[in-house]
Amino acid sequence: MAQKPRASPTMAHRVLARRLQRVRVEQARLSPEQAAHLVGVNHMTIRRIENATTSINHAQIEQLLDAYGVRGAARQTLLDQAREAAEPGWWHERYRPVMSAPYQQWIALESAAAVIRLWAPAHVPGLLQIPAYTAALHRALHPDAPPAHTDLAVELVHQRQQRQRERGARLWTILSAAALHPVIGGPAVRRAQHQALEAALTQSRTALQIVPLGTGVHPLLGAPPVRHLRLDSAEIPDHVVEHRPGATTITDDEDTVARWRLALDITAATATWPTTLAPHLPTEEEQHG
Missing domain, CATH: 1.10.260.40 (lambda repressor-like DNA-binding domains)
Known part of the structure; x- marks a missing residue:
């Protein structure tokens, strides 16, 4: 057996x-x-x-x-x-088919984080995605996956968002303006995702900064997507998750965490605090494909 x-x-x-x-x-x-x-x-x-x-x-x-x-x-x-x-995490039984081993490891940390800081250089991160965007991104990254797996992946991201809100965890995202431009799921999905981000700007536990396309050199230039997780436990130190192509690194090494935290801090100081995404969006012609 x-x-x-x-x-x-x-x-x-x-x-x-x-x-x-x-x-x-x-x-x-x-x-x-x-x-x-x-x-x-x-x-x-x-x-x-x-x-x-x-x-x-x-x-x-x-x-x-x-x-x-x-x-x-x-x-x-x-x-x-x-x-x-000994009890498995909420994600273990239902969502394992669409979770890599590293995903299962860092989701446990995210599920207990009091503060989640993100650097998102290429696309909107999961905790801010609408379902249609999640589905399109999953299909693009896993073209051979069955439709049932796409449905599970969408449900999993929704569960993460809901649990983050229920815990009252603070979400602080530094988004490259470049992440607003890819047509993921088609122009209509992109527009709907932009509208959802506009709504997120007014949410009390969500901080969203934008690094404009014309920004000069900053510490996260060329860096992969990174999440800094501050855990809701004095016994577990902060963790950093680096998402590189083909490899995800999870660490609580004090020096590594401090280096990424400083990079996030410095980049945050150069990023904008938008009241609207309009200055950072594709042109009207690009919006309509």
Whole structure:
């Protein structure tokens, strides 16, 4: 029987992993090798548990808590958290067919982010897309995908948008004016997408800046789409996701995150805060194809 695919780690799983690491280091004062020896596993198993790169194993966690001397209410709290962490993310069962492994990894971070900052150089990002735009973009990027997958991809983006609004997460997008020009889905879809962006300019939890076509050199010139995610958890640091052709990089490396955050800050200082998109849109002739 084929093994059921492992769910990508949710925020609850990541937080549990950090807490188990902290207990090992601060309370038990054990190295990964020492902890592994006490519970009879390889030291890499300890590292995978603490990096949330392996499925939740309740028996193994109980063994670790025994080895670390965790008792009473503290033990029960961690066991309760382990049960919560074992639950797959909302995207796991229904949307896996249209999600790459990196997509599943960063969607868990986005789903728990308090602030989402985006650099969008080539097209409108998912959290600001209308369904027809999402569908057209998915068909263009996945020409061999069945229609059912396009429908799922559209539904997934809608779910992301709805959950972001329900959480009250702040969305701050720096959009290159060039991203407003591609005809994705045809002129009518492009016009409808522009109208949706106009409406977004008035939304309280949405900040939308435009880098005009005539802008000079800035730190994000030539950069791929980037998302900076500030997590709604003091235990999980900021993450940056870089979307390069054929490869998505997800990191919480402090220096890398700081470098991208500075690039976003400097570019934001050069970008406009439009009250209308009109100055940045294609000409009337281009609009009508």
